[in-house]
Amino acid sequence: MLDLEFLSQVLAVTTVVTPLMLVGVLGIASLFSRRLSERVTSRLTQFVGATGIVASVVILVLMLITGSRHNHVTLGNWVILNDPSLHFHFTFKIIFDRLSVPFAILIFVLCEVIATFARHYLHRETGFHRFFLLFSIFQAGMILTAVAGTVEMLFAGWEMVGLSSALLVAYFQNRAAPVRNGLRVWIVYRFADAAFLLAAIMLHHLSGGGDFDVLTGVTNLQTWPEGVVEITETGTAILVGYLLLIAAAGKSALVPFSGWLPRAMEGPTPSSAIFYGALSVHLGAYLLLRVSPVLVVSPWLWGAVIALGLATAMFAAITARVQTDIKSALSFAALTQIGLIVTEIGLGAAIGGRIGQLIWYFALSHIIGHACLRTLQFIRAPSLLKDYGQLENATGSRLLHRPILFTSSLPGPLQVRLYRFALERGHLDTLLTRFFVTPFLKLFRGCDRIERAWANLLQGGVPDSPHHSEPSHQQSESRT
Amino acid sequence: MVDFSRSEGGDSQSGSTSHGDGDLLSIIQHAVHLLPSQGPISVFVHHNTLHAFQHLPFFTALRRGVEVYGCEPFLSEEAFHHKLADGRIRLEDIEQVLSEELGAHGEDKIAGLTTRFKLRLTMAKDPLYLGSGEELEWQIAETQILKKMRSEVSGATRKGMVESTRHWALRQRIPVETTISEEPSATGIDLAPFLQELSFGASESAMDRWTEHRWEEFCLTALWKVCVAGAKRNRRERTESARLMRPCDILKQVAGEDVDRLVNELLIPFTAAFLDQGLSQWSLPGRDLGFYEAFLLHASQTGFLAERWFHDGNVHVRRLQAENVSALDLIHELLPKLGIAPEETEEFLTQTLLSLRGWAGMIWQTETQASRIARPSPQGTLVGFLAVKLLLECHALTYVAKEAGVWTGSLADIRKLPASPQPLPYELTAMQCASVVFQMAQLLGWSPETLYHLPRRDWRALLAEIESFSNFERRRLLQLAYERRYRNQALDAFTAHARKPHVAATPVRAQVITCIDDREESLRRHIEEVAPDVETWGAPGFFSVAMYYKGVADALETPLCPGNVRPRHWVHEEVANGFESSDQLRRKARKVVGKLSRHLHLESRSMTRGAILATFLGPFASVPLISRILFPLQTARVSEVARKLMEVPSATQLRLERATPEPGNEPGQIGFSPQEMAGIIEKVLRDTGLTSNFASLVLLIGHGSSSQNNPHESAYNCGACAGSRGGPNARAFAQMANDPRIRKLLADQGIVIPESTWFVGGYHNTCNDEIEFFDVDKLSEPVRKSFFSLKEKLDEALAWNALERCRKFESAPLTLTPEEAIRQVKIRSEDLSQARPEFNHATNAICYVGRRERTRSLFLDRRAFLQSYDPEQDTPDASILLRVLQAATPVAAGISLEYYFSCVDPAGYGCGNKLPHNVVSLLGVMEGAQSDLRTGLSSQMVEIHEPIRILFVVETTPELMTSIMDRDTNIRELIQNEWVQLALLDPNSSQLHLYQAGAFVPYRPESSQLPVAGSSYEWFRGWRGDMGFASVLASEPKTFRKTSRSKEVF
């Protein structure tokens, strides 16, 4: 029995360490301009993926055999402040429970499939190694996020995922559009990350550490999703919840951040498939599941989750219908489901109890099923013309637009208005620029001006900020 | 915001616009010619990318391409120099081409330093380093260019230059009272301080101790400074380019904001929605109104949430609606507002269309090629598109200019903003000129002193000469040398091979007729090698059966004939008698499965049903996901079995004969009349020369290709079937030729087909190298037996063919056996992740029109289109050759030129990298999330291509060819304007004539050696790169039996 436990601990560490080692090997090789051959690079990546699948499946089996539901490995503390008034600690901790094990298996399986796919697909590309390096960072980040036991570790993984995603959007760096869109993805991610970071700090204040088991009231008897949060400062908990919700919304492209998702379709097909179709876009929902016991705390919290999820699902469902290119159509279709998954998480929190937990399980299986389905659809996206031809032949007629009942029953002008809303993707980007980016820039430029004025007053003669002398620059910035 | 009401612009409109509606329309029509003419991607027809300029000589057209599209005309100089290093171009070729071009002018002295020939040769053969301003500065500061001479400089030249400079410098240290008043240098340099500065004021004794390297550095620095001074002082300033700048271009330069991008973010989704052939589930409301009107309808909605720059667009648009302003009126109205003078209108509108040329071109295609498009666009769509684009541009310009604070006032004044027009391509700056002189001086041994003393007149001549031999001209020269190299190799091989008498096999076991396609060259060669008693023939792969074809399992009719032919006949495939009931069942099953998969397809994208699907069926998607990627071949086999259950029963027949006099698409009208059928058979047989000596089996093999995840799949199909699969044509042909009544009609025309001869149609999948034969069950017993024994041979040939293809795939090992090669190509055709299922027409270079005997057993490396034609059976005026060339020339030239342009500029003329392609509107591909519609070929398709103009080798005499060129303008245009190269092979000797500068000149072979190999495999094994020509013994009947080899490997 003890041996089994030891084995599962070793495996748990393996799942995290091997992807990190891959990052190290590929990264160091690139750093020293030692080009590994395409074969070596892809084989190493496939090997790590396969190791991960085996290890995480064995962990699952062991958990089933031993009946353990919560397998956590603590790798020690980085920082402990023993001063009781500060009482801060930062622990490396991996959790394997009923939430992270299925998700980890999903990550490894999809990464393995995509690595195999990319091996042929990117053959002879100049960016082959760059792709695989970014891919390995992504994989390591995903797995870290999935099994993180503390908010800090989750944040580290989250950042790795964000960075690699943005760089992969900009994979075709010799054209302007991928770079611009990569930057846009990066900006939204940074904003979400800022919210996340604030949440992490507040969490420390709240519970003295970033450990999820403390936060979500998980003990050895009560594991996810049965944890019960015992927080006295409900107000702070709600604030933490909201911040995490913003973080999740940014990462999962929920309203109003949805604009970046179709723009992310700039990279090669496999990266579009795995990042925006399958894995990273579910990360926000996964985060909400991870902290789901917190959502129960207040109706304000779960209410917001449900509202955001529903709004996203409805927005994306309408928008998906008018998209004329396959990648955008699929990305909005994916967003529809993510909206629903978030709604389910909120509903689970709203209902609570046994049924609420069942709904969370449902949300988890929704994530897994959706990720598989969408990955398949994304990597088959270039087959669209062939598929349409075959469908036409099978049904024996041309495939024409299928009128949608509710839109065709709308009065004309309203139909047109709704169509335009959908075609211009809800004007969400404009909205963000207008009501968020521009005021934000204005505010900070104002601060800048005041600071300069002060500095001028104190020492005299500080050169003007470049923003004032170059209005064109200002303009282009406010648009990115 | 600027007031867009009519009152403001009213009088200016009537005053300054001199164009009437008709003028404007004709201007637009004219501009349209410059747009890409590629139709929907699902029927990809290869055509000359620069078709708009086909009336111009090739190189002039390339220059126009640079000016109009800003695309590269040739491979880069760097690529050419690689080819020079690899021996794909020899120095001798450059010299030859150059001396032919220059003639006597080659010996003209340039500035008394060198000859024009020598200068140009040096500039072309050695890489010139020509950075932009900053790059050059960096090179001077950070690299060795001022420290060491170029590596190509010989030791003697280097020594001579350094010595003379040293002498020069040391001499100047001792001042003398000169009696001769020296003319000031044309470089404007004052010598004494100049040398002082260069030596950093080193003392005499210090300079004595200088090493060789220090002197080399001194020499180069002096040389560089002299060159810079000389070039700056003596270069004639060029007049600025007159190219019109659109207000968008100006604002982009002045304000740094890309107005086109803003406009495109609205315009592209709207255009895509308008053109959509069924990808989206909700069709654009108001599409029936037309492009412009539909746009007004949408834009007239209150746009509270709209893009800032189009915030007040609805006000403007409502005014247009209220006043009933048409699209043309709007263009009229906007032109003066944008500050476009009437004489600039054409240039401006052309540029406006070209700035989004993929979409504009597709609009034009859907508008004018309505019969080939499921959902055509109404007339006037392009005009509407132009009007909308200008409208959006006006709003975006106004907004951006104001926001950026660069301009306030009337929109027309944007054009007065200070912006420097784009420099003409290939124009050198003064520093670049200096850099060329600097490099030439090293390579040709001009010392700094010489250049210092060079008179002004000579400096000017030198610089003018350098500028006239621009990057374009250098690459043109290299291109000619590149083409010369391959052409001479090919013509030498043809000459040497034509000398050898060909022994015909007796009796002929079978005759195989394939498409002229270059991919069938290797198949034919391998068939001849494994079965030397088989003859092969080539004809355009639609076998003259131009038809709309509908298979049993097809929903729609496909035109199966070249793109420029409009079929008049319809042919349907029907289930054979006795199989109807099982077909009904299968048809129902197909329909159910089809509907189901369509629902799955759509509903996975919807909300609630999507959720149910994703949660409950989603995990099962991992099964095909994993199996298709990890085990593509096995998965394909499993799904093949599943499909077989519902597949059309193999017992089908073609309805080929009609009862009514007129052909049509009504039940009685399907098919051809017997006379028409006899005409088709006769035409193909006469064209190819197969009019007697029929074997007992004649196989016709059409072709096509199947690959996965490939939006360009149809580009891999038969070019003579306009991007469709040519199997049904071969089948129809065989069925017609087997009909005794038709044979009787043919006999009346003098073609007697013996009763024992059977025609069998087949379909070759060029991607997985399988051949499927039709109507084999109808063969009678003795033929049947010989057919199956022949089929075994064909399978063997296919395996060798697959092996020959595999040598070009970098991911396939060179050590494959034929069986492994077959497996390899089958996986490629089923693999979702394969970006290179096959290389299609890449490397095509020759089109041979003549008797196969004269090329049989010549290894052509899959680079030649082979059309069979027998000059001895032709009429005295070569009427057969005329129609053969009329069919073959556009196909071969179109393919060759499309490959040429996509290869020299994959991102400009081609559609770029295929990895980020995104299928849009079921019409084409965009790059990434949103872009212009991309036309042409992807870089993966052309990466191994060698961009040379196709060499036609026609077996005929100069007189007959001249008369053919007189009779067909299209052929004449292609040949006279040098879009293709042409050589003639004398029907009775091995003499070749080359078409050069409008005349046929006898070709003198460079070499009469032709390597000999036992078999193709012996020749090509172990090598990926280009293979030379060789004579292959295996296909010679009786001289070589390759049984030993085939046993060994199989």
Ligand SMILES: [Zn+2]
């Ligand atoms: Zn063909």
